[in-house]
Every structure is written in C-alpha cells, then in structure tokens.
Amino acid sequence: MRPDKPREPVAGPDAGPEPPYPVRLSGPVIKGFGRGSKDLGIPTANIPADDLSEKHPELTTGVYYGIVALDPKTYQHETSEGSTSTAVVLPAVLSIGYNPFYKNTVRSVEIHIMPALTEPSPTAAGQEGQTKFNRLPDFYQTRLNLLILGYIRPEFDYVSLEALVEDIRVDCEVARESLLREAYKCYLVDSGKASGKVSEDREWLVSFD
Numbered sequence: 309m310r311p312d313k314p315r316e317p318v319a320g321p322d323a324g325p326e327p328p329y330p331v332r333l334s335g336p337v338i339k340g341f342g343r344g345s346k347d348l349g350i351p352t353a354n355i356p357a358d359d360l361s362e363k364h365p366e367l368t369t370g371v372y373y374g375i376v377a378l379d380p381k382t383y384q385h386e387t388s389e390g391s392t393s394t395a396v397v398l399p400a401v402l403s404i405g406y407n408p409f410y411k412n413t414v415r416s417v418e419i420h421i422m423p424a425l426t427e428p429s430p431t432a433a434g435q436e437g438q439t440k441f442n443r444l445p446d447f448y449q450t451r452l453n454l455l456i457l458g459y460i461r462p463e464f465d466y467v468s469l470e471a472l473v474e475d476i477r478v479d480c481e482v483a484r485e486s487l488l489r490e491a492y493k494c495y496l497v498d499s500g501k502a503s504g505k506v507s508e509d510r511e512w513l514v515s516f517d
C-alpha cells in the first residue's frame with residue numbers, strides 16, 4: 309500500500325540524468341486493458357514490454373519520467389506554421405510494471421503524454437473540480453520513441469481509485485518540475501547549446517526510418 313508520506317517535488321539529480329539514464333525505448337502503440345481513459349480519466353499509450361527484461365534489466369518496475377516523440381508519418385500535429393513533417397516531442401510520465409491496484413499478471417509499459425512545458429499544467433495543485441488529464445487525438449499503431457530520464461517511485465496498491473489518480477496527478481507534477489530543470493529541459497527544447505551526447509539522444513528520439 310502507498311506509504312502515508314509527503315511527496316518530493318522533483319526526482320533525480322539536478323545536474324542531469326545519471327546512468328543508466330537516458331534509457332531508450334521504442335515500439336508501436338498497442339491496446340491495453342482499456343482502463344486508463346475509462347476508469348481513471350488518464351489515457352496511457354502502451355508499448356510492448358516483451359523483451360524488456362532481456363534488453364533493459366536495469367528498468368525495475370516503477371514510475372519514471374522522460375520525453376516522447378511520435379512518428380510524423382502517422383501522427384500529424386499542428387504548429388503555428390501549419391502541419392509539419394517533424395516528430396512532435398513532448399514530456400511524459402510512465403509506469404512500468406504490474407499495476408498492483410489491478411493485479412495484472414503481465415508487465416506493461418504505459419506512457420501518459422503531458423502538454424508542452426510552455427503550456428499551463430492541467431494537473432497543477434489547487435484547481436477546481438476533478439483533474440482533467442491531457443488528452444490527444446488517438447494514435448494507436450503509431451511508432452513511439454521514448455527517452456527515460458529519471459525514476460520517480462515504486463508502484464503501489466491503493467485504498468481507492470481516487471487515491472491512485474491523485475498519486476498519478478502528483479507524478480505528472482513531479483515529472484514536469486523535474487524536466488523544467490536546465491539539465492533536463494535541453495532534451496526537450498533545442499537551445500543550440502546542447503552537448504554532443506544530448507544532441508545524439510535528441511536525434512535518436514526523432515528518427516523514424
């Protein structure tokens with residue numbers, strides 16, 4: 309069960325991702341159990357987890373933050389210049405594991421894509437009414453690249469659905485605050501000052517051959 313402790317506002321070192329991060333994952337967006345949007349009001353893009361233990365033994369079950377890119381061949385997005393052929397890059401929070409609240413028997417990778425850091429956060433504390441999580445037009449089967457930049461917490465079971473949703477809301481805020489730090493923001497926003505390694509990771513993120 310989730311321990312009754314206050315949450316830290318950021319996760320991971322301020323100086324930037326430390327090994328094993330950034331970790332690269334990719335895959336087509338597949339169907340999950342259909343609970344994300346329906347039960348929780350939190351859509352999560354699921355990607356296959358079949359070869360995770362073999363390829364990424366370092367990824368323990370838990371909640372992580374990072375950035376995602378969607379293949380522009382099947383996911384078009386509008387910018388101020390109209391629609392574009394470059395991949396959209398957005399912040400994300402994800403869970404890797406068995407969802408103890410639902411007692412799944414297979415591991416899943418579930419990614420909730422958040423609005424750009426320049427947009428107001430829909431999950432900020434103190435908003436009126438029920439939290440409205442970010443929602444994009446559906447993009448099943450689209451290829452997704454993910455750069456995991458840090459670990460937030462283990463997965464827990466919860467006393468109620470509301471308690472699970474509230475913890476995921478806080479995860480979104482922790483991810484956002486963590487990514488707003490300069491040594492992480494450089495992965496999302498090309499300032500022209502990024503180091504060779506950061507540029508290499510960014511290039512990998514947006515390449516879909």
Ligand SMILES: Cc1cc2nc3c(=O)[nH]c(=O)nc-3n(C[C@H](O)[C@H](O)[C@H](O)COP(=O)(O)O)c2cc1C
Nearest residue numbers: 340341342343344401403407408409420463464479
């Ligand atoms: C950031 C984040 C954190 C999560 N943490 C937990 C958790 O601690 N325990 C849990 O049982 N499920 C957790 N989940 C998983 C949700 O229960 C899951 O997204 C939901 O079951 C939807 O599954 P579906 O994509 O198969 O429909 C988390 C999901 C996200 C996006």
Ligand SMILES: Nc1ncnc2c1ncn2[C@@H]1O[C@H](COP(=O)(O)OP(=O)(O)O)[C@@H](O)[C@H]1O
Nearest residue numbers: 340341342344345351352353421443444446447
């Ligand atoms: N912000 C978002 N983050 C992730 N997926 C989103 C988002 N907005 C819309 N989606 C869409 O919703 C789908 C996931 O919804 P969900 O209810 O979790 O269903 P499933 O159980 O099939 O994963 C994604 O595959 C994607 O097409």
Ligand SMILES: [Mg+2]
Nearest residue numbers: 340344352353
């Ligand atoms: Mg899902």
